[in-house]
Amino acid sequence: MTGSARVDTAQLMELLSVSLGVYYGDFTVAAASENLTASQGKALTVLRRGPAAMRALATTLTCDxxxxxxxxxxxxxxxxVRREPAPDDRRVKTVVLTAEGERVTDAIRAKMHATQEGLGRLDDQERDRLYALLERVFAARTDA
Incomplete structure (x- = not known):
């Protein structure tokens, strides 16, 4: 974008769509290199944030x-991963990432070359700003 032309919501949505397409293509290839499906890789990525109940994991990943x-x-x-009874309700199973699961998740991220290269083009200030903007745009999703 040059000059003072304003970017509208449709243009932002299109760029997000393209960006996510590159990200998920990169992610899918990296997960496959670890002999995982994209869904399995996504589950590991979610669990990298912390243990989750099976139902919450299904909701987060929007699957049955x-x-x-x-x-x-x-x-x-x-x-x-391993399943453990939830501390507050032993009928509920919590899924926990193992040390090997953490290693594989980190390996997937490290192999996401297109994403790494794109983010590498940003300086520290730009990274901080992008992080803050994405956090603000998707605040309802990150508060969970």
Whole structure:
């Protein structure tokens, strides 16, 4: 964008769409390099923030609870996550990332070359500003 032309919401949504397409394409390739599906990789990424109940994980990943069970079963079989009873309700299962799961999640992020290169073009101030703007735009989603 040059001059004083204003960017409208549709243009921002289009750029976000393109950006997310690059990000998720990059993510999918990186997850596949660790022999994971994109859904399995996304589950690990969410769990990197902390343990989550199965139902909350399904909600966050916008998938059916039965599908989430299959995803977690496969991750557990590989030793990337474990299920634990929730401390406040033993009927509820909480999914926890294992040390190997953390390693794999970090490996996926490290292999996201297009995303890393794009973010690498920003200086520290620009990174801080982008972070603040994205946090503000998606505040309702990050407060959870």
């Amino acid at each position: 609870a039965s599908n989430m069970t299959g995803i977690i079963d496969r991750l557990e079989k590989r030793g990337l």
